Amino acid sequence: xxxxxxxxxxxxxxxxxxxxxxxxxxxxxxxxxxxxxxxxxxxxxxxxxxxxxxxxxxxxxxxxxxxxxxxxxxxxxxxxxxxxxxxxxxxxxxxxxxxxxxxxxxxxxxxxxxxxxxxxxxxxxxxxxxxxxxxxxxxxxxxxxxx
Amino acid sequence: xxxxxxxxxxxxxxxxxxxxxxxxxxxxxxxxxxxxxxxxxxxxxxxxxxxxxxxxxxxxxxxxxxxxxxxxxxxxxxxxxxxxxxxxxxxxxxxxxxxxxxxxxxxxxxxxxxxxxxxxxxxxxxxxxxxxxxxxxxxxxxxxxxx
DNA sequence: TGTAAACCCGACAAAAACGATCGGGATTCT
DNA sequence: AGAATCCCGATCGTTTTTGTCGGGTTTACA
Numbered sequence: 001x002x003x004x005x006x007x008x009x010x011x012x013x014x015x016x017x018x019x020x021x022x023x024x025x026x027x028x029x030x031x032x033x034x035x036x037x038x039x040x041x042x043x044x045x046x047x048x049x050x051x052x053x054x055x056x057x058x059x060x061x062x063x064x065x066x067x068x069x070x071x072x073x074x075x076x077x078x079x080x081x082x083x084x085x086x087x088x089x090x091x092x093x094x095x096x097x098x099x100x101x102x103x104x105x106x107x108x109x110x111x112x113x114x115x116x117x118x119x120x121x122x123x124x125x126x127x128x129x130x131x132x133x134x135x136x137x138x139x140x141x142x143x144x145x146x147x
Numbered sequence: 148x149x150x151x152x153x154x155x156x157x158x159x160x161x162x163x164x165x166x167x168x169x170x171x172x173x174x175x176x177x178x179x180x181x182x183x184x185x186x187x188x189x190x191x192x193x194x195x196x197x198x199x200x201x202x203x204x205x206x207x208x209x210x211x212x213x214x215x216x217x218x219x220x221x222x223x224x225x226x227x228x229x230x231x232x233x234x235x236x237x238x239x240x241x242x243x244x245x246x247x248x249x250x251x252x253x254x255x256x257x258x259x260x261x262x263x264x265x266x267x268x269x270x271x272x273x274x275x276x277x278x279x280x281x282x283x284x285x286x287x288x289x290x291x292x293x294x
Numbered sequence: 295t296g297t298a299a300a301c302c303c304g305a306c307a308a309a310a311a312c313g314a315t316c317g318g319g320a321t322t323c324t
Numbered sequence: 325a326g327a328a329t330c331c332c333g334a335t336c337g338t339t340t341t342t343g344t345c346g347g348g349t350t351t352a353c354a
Contacts, residue, residue, distance in 0.1 A: 001150060001226060003235045004341065008255075015254055027300065040343050046302075059351025060299040075258065079148060088150045107162055107278055108155075111222065114283040118269055122262070131254055136261040139268075139286055151312065174329065187314050193331070206322025207328045 003083070009036050010044050010082035011075070017054065018070040018128045025056070025063030044082065051081030070132065076123035086120055088112040150230070156183050157191050157229035158222070164201065165217040165275045172203070172210030191229065198228030217279065223270035233267055235259040 012034055020026050028042055045064055048054045055067040066073065080086070089112045122139075130136060159181055167173050175189055192211055195201045202214040213220065227233070236259045269286075277283060 001148070001154070001230050001233045003148060005343095006341080007148070008236055011255055011258070025300095029300090037343060039345075042301080043303095043343085056301065057351090058301050058349075060297095061352060062300045062350080064301090075262075083148050086148045089155055107281065108158055110281050110283055111158070111273065111278055114273075114285075115222075115269070118286060119266060122265055122269075126258065126261075131258055134254065134257050136257055138261075139265060152314095153312080172329095176329090184314060186316075189330080190314085190332090196330095203330060204322090205320080205328095205330050208323060209321080209329045211330090 003079070006044060006047075006082040007079045009034075009041060010048060011078055012036065013041060013045060014048070014053070014066075014073070014078050014128060015131060017064060017066050018073075018132055021066055021070055025061070025065050027063040030063065048078070048081050051077065053077060053081055066128075070128035071130075073128045074124050075126040075131075076120055078128075079123060086116055086123075088115055150226070153191060153194075153229040154226045156181075156188060157195060158225055159183065160188060160192060161195070161200070161213075161220070161225050161275060162278060164211060164213050165220075165279055168213055168217055172208070172212050174210040177210065195225070195228050198224065200224060200228055213275075217275035218277075220275045221271050222273040222278075223267055225275075226270060233263055233270075235262055 013031060013036075016031060016034060017026060020030075028038060028045075031041055032038070034041075045054060045056075049056055049064075052067060053073060054064050056062065056064050089108070091106070091109060091112070126136065160178060160183075163178060163181060164173060167177075175185060175192070178188055179185070181188075192201060192203075196203055196211070200214060200220060201211050203209065203211050236255070238253070238256060238259070273283065
């Protein structure tokens with residue numbers, strides 16, 4: 001289980017924009033200090049724009065900027081914009097080839113649903129401004145003894 | 148972010164073994180009812196064996212069996228055996244090419260570490276026997292108001 | 295009004311990862 | 325000895341990833 005560079009670069013770009021938030025559009029060249037392949041980054045910013053997370057201004061003096069306040073943009077949205085929704089098994093979100101022979105009562109399905117839900121919730125709790133402020137609280141762990 | 152079929156098939160295989168736990172070694176053919184490509188599954192069971200999660204008996208009447216009790220085998224171990232450790236960015240676990248130009252104070256690094264820790268903890272809490280019993284409790288969410 | 299600075303977009307391509315398949319070797323039960 | 329098994333490395337086609345490229349469009353500004 002890994003994150004592709006798409007998700008990684010995308011988050012870097014969003015952090016960059018969050019830091020410059022309020023300073024007007026940032027041109028692609030301004031992202032240069034991130035040391036990412038420029039033409040590739042341009043593509044990724046396109047995905048972020050189509051997902052509604054960044055806005056663009058075209059023409060001279062144009063560039064990219066956050067389309068919302070940093071406290072209203074979550075890691076989940078960013079990663080989903082770059083990599084599509086989290087999916088452990090297709091049978092959870094879409095139709096699959098017979099997932100396993102116990103089709104009806106596939107015991108793994110519950111696991112995929114549980115994990116998908118928990119991880120999406122986790123990612124959805126972290127905002128861009130949390131990242132800038134390094135405000136990452138560990139979850140108060142397992143609620144009580146299983147006994 | 149997705150899970151490859153390796154992780155998926157691997158978990159299916161482990162669930163299969165857990166259900167037959169105590170019934171002696173299960174031959175590759177016995178897994179047939181899972182409808183997975185047999186030769187591929189054989190490879191995957193090799194990984195699970197090398198990770199210490201299953202044991203094998205060779206020769207006639209041989210096969211695969213869990214090398215521990217189902218309550219002592221976690222989803223994290225299984226997925227790590229099949230797909231390697233969870234990694235969001237290489238800079239968290241290993242050396243990376245300059246991660247981003249703000250090398251020293253890369254604000255994304257904290258995110259990767261946080262996510263890696265939380266998700267590993269989540270995966271580590273689910274055991275094979277939890278899966279059989281469908282015992283998947285949602286985490287008691289964010290501890291208290293952020294205020 | 296012209297031109298340069300930007301973003302926009304689709305096509306293409308190399309490289310890596312994925313999802314297997316295959317053939318033969320090593321064990322072990324009977 | 326022979327059959328049932330697991331073991332292992334090589335190979336291979338497909339898909340995904342990670343880019344590159346070329347040309348088009350928009351717009352500020354002189």
